[in-house]
Amino acid sequence: MAKMNWAAGTQCVAKGDHRKPKPGELAYHKGDILTIVDTSTRKGFYQARHNTTGEEGLISSTNVREREALRVDPSLSLMPWFHGKISGPEAVGKLQPAEDGLFLVRESIRHPGDYVLCVSVSGEVIHYRVIYQDNKLTIDNTQYFYNLIDMIEFYSNNKGSIATTLLKPKQKQGAKSAELELSKTGWLLDITKLTLGENIGEGEFGAVYEGEYMGQKVAVKTIKCDVTAQAFLQETAVMTKLQHKNLVRLLGVILHKGLHIVTELMSKGNLVNFLRTRGRSVINSVQLLRFALDVCEGMEYLESKKLVHRDLAARNVLVSDDSVAKVSDFGLTKVDSKVSDNIKLPVKWTAPEALKKEKFSTKSDVWSYGVLLWEIFSYGRLPYPKMSLKEVKEKVEEGYRMEAPDDCPPGIYSLMKICWEQEPRRRPAFHKLREKLEREMGKHSPDPGSGRRDGIRSGSGC
Numbered sequence: 014m015a016k017m018n019w020a021a022g023t024q025c026v027a028k029g030d031h032r033k034p035k036p037g038e039l040a041y042h043k044g045d046i047l048t049i050v051d052t053s054t055r056k057g058f059y060q061a062r063h064n065t066t067g068e069e070g071l072i073s074s075t076n077v078r079e080r081e082a083l084r085v086d087p088s089l090s091l092m093p094w095f096h097g098k099i100s101g102p103e104a105v106g107k108l109q110p111a112e113d114g115l116f117l118v119r120e121s122i123r124h125p126g127d128y129v130l131c132v133s134v135s136g137e138v139i140h141y142r143v144i145y146q147d148n149k150l151t152i153d154n155t156q157y158f159y160n161l162i163d164m165i166e167f168y169s170n171n172k173g174s175i176a177t178t179l180l181k182p183k184q185k186q187g188a189k190s191a192e193l194e195l196s197k198t199g200w201l202l203d204i205t206k207l208t209l210g211e212n213i214g215e216g217e218f219g220a221v222y223e224g225e226y227m228g229q230k231v232a233v234k235t236i237k238c239d240v241t242a243q244a245f246l247q248e249t250a251v252m253t254k255l256q257h258k259n260l261v262r263l264l265g266v267i268l269h270k271g272l273h274i275v276t277e278l279m280s281k282g283n284l285v286n287f288l289r290t291r292g293r294s295v296i297n298s299v300q301l302l303r304f305a306l307d308v309c310e311g312m313e314y315l316e317s318k319k320l321v322h323r324d325l326a327a328r329n330v331l332v333s334d335d336s337v338a339k340v341s342d343f344g345l346t347k348v349d350s351k352v353s354d355n356i357k358l359p360v361k362w363t364a365p366e367a368l369k370k371e372k373f374s375t376k377s378d379v380w381s382y383g384v385l386l387w388e389i390f391s392y393g394r395l396p397y398p399k400m401s402l403k404e405v406k407e408k409v410e411e412g413y414r415m416e417a418p419d420d421c422p423p424g425i426y427s428l429m430k431i432c433w434e435q436e437p438r439r440r441p442a443f444h445k446l447r448e449k450l451e452r453e454m455g456k457h458s459p460d461p462g463s464g465r466r467d468g469i470r471s472g473s474g475c
């Protein structure tokens with residue numbers, strides 16, 4: 014198979030071990046992720062960097078395969094064995110020909126909301142009613158589970174009080190196993206290589222922990238509820254397509270008692286808290302500009318991929334150890350502008366046409382970016398201080414706009430104002446904004462190319 018056209022930046026998965034490298038070659042194990050850094054080397058070889066050890070060396074192109082993006086596919090399921098509302102006899106029909114350990118889960122028709130685990134054993138199908146009690150699921154009042162995924166995982170490894178361990182899922186027609194797809198594309202990580210550390214944040218749907226995966230510091234978002242986990246699969250699928258220095262990088266996912274999303278660790282937390290806790294005395298305007306430019310570059314990349322973020326705000330920007338700002342939270346990111354669900358919109362960040370007519374576009378992201386600029390230059394204040402959401406909606410529609418934050422450079426305030434043009438067409442694209450910000454940067458620092466991260470004074474406890 015000839016596939017010699019990989020560009021620098023391409024991520025590959027090792028097909029086998031390479032434990033005894035010759036001089037100049039890279040050592041790796043099967044399943045390791047390697048990033049191509051130079052393609053102009055010996056024929057059939059690439060210069061690559063090991064994603065976890067950071068080492069660089071030559072790799073043979075026949076020994077690796079490209080790490081593909083996961084397709085955003087609605088039939089991709091974390092619960093391919095879940096058949097929805099079907100009757101008992103229908104379930105029996107689906108579990109033919111009989112095979113010990115073949116199973117499915119259905120929703121009871123007679124008791125809506127209740128689940129039934131159906132298992133084939135010795136030529137018969139046994140139906141186990143799953144009882145929902147105190148926010149947990151149980152079959153025998155002995156073993157309790159957070160969700161169906163958790164339950165199936167348990168009975169796949171233990172017989173417990175049922176007739177047989179679950180051996181083979183009967184997949185719903187059309188459903189694709191997320192686990193299989195994730196594993197095929199190289200995004201499924203190995204839980205035994207993960208060490209979980211402290212809790213570092215609370216998301217709306219689950220906690221975020223610090224951790225270590227094969228020597229690399231990571232953040233792990235755990236999502237326990239199976240329905241939410243399924244929704245988050247979408248975010249994950251979007252993230253597998255994206256690689257940019259100003260977007261929080263997905264390392265992979267772990268499926269165990271739900272979904273764990275593993276990303277690079279952004280040790281300085283979210284941008285709002287970062288700005289609030291340090292303030293003016295610690296962070297100078299060059300660093301603020303740097304953050305603004307970082308986010309703008311990340312958004313320019315999304316713009317180039319025709320992706321709309323929809324929830325751009327300083328709370329969704331994270332700061333790395335070396336103070337680089339990166340956009341995160343792609344939960345609402347969509348390719349097109351149709352809203353299919355009733356998501357609660359972040360009113361103070363959302364463009365008027367998106368609020369009123371659900372018209373989301375890169376230009377509505379530009380509006381949010383203007384609000385984010387305001388947050389940056391006010392050191393993390395809540396936008397439209399003292400105004401209620403209703404007031405904001407009404408006043409903004411009438412043409413009201415926020416005033417410049419204290420000491421905000423006039424050039425930056427003009428940028429905010431053009432981001433807040435009522436007419437989306439009149440707002441600049443992110444690549445234009447980036448050019449303008451770079452010019453602004455030139456005014457503020459005599460040599461913008463050097464000392465990129467000098468804006469934070471040392472000894473300040475950042």
Ligand code: ADP
Pocket residue numbers: 213214215216217218219221232234261276277278279280281282283328329331342
């Ligand atoms: P949600 O979108 O549900 O609110 P987030 O993904 O924003 O959840 O995570 C909540 C908080 O956890 C963030 O505000 C941040 O402080 C922390 N956090 C999330 N991801 C990371 C990460 N990769 N590195 C460090 N901290 C993180």
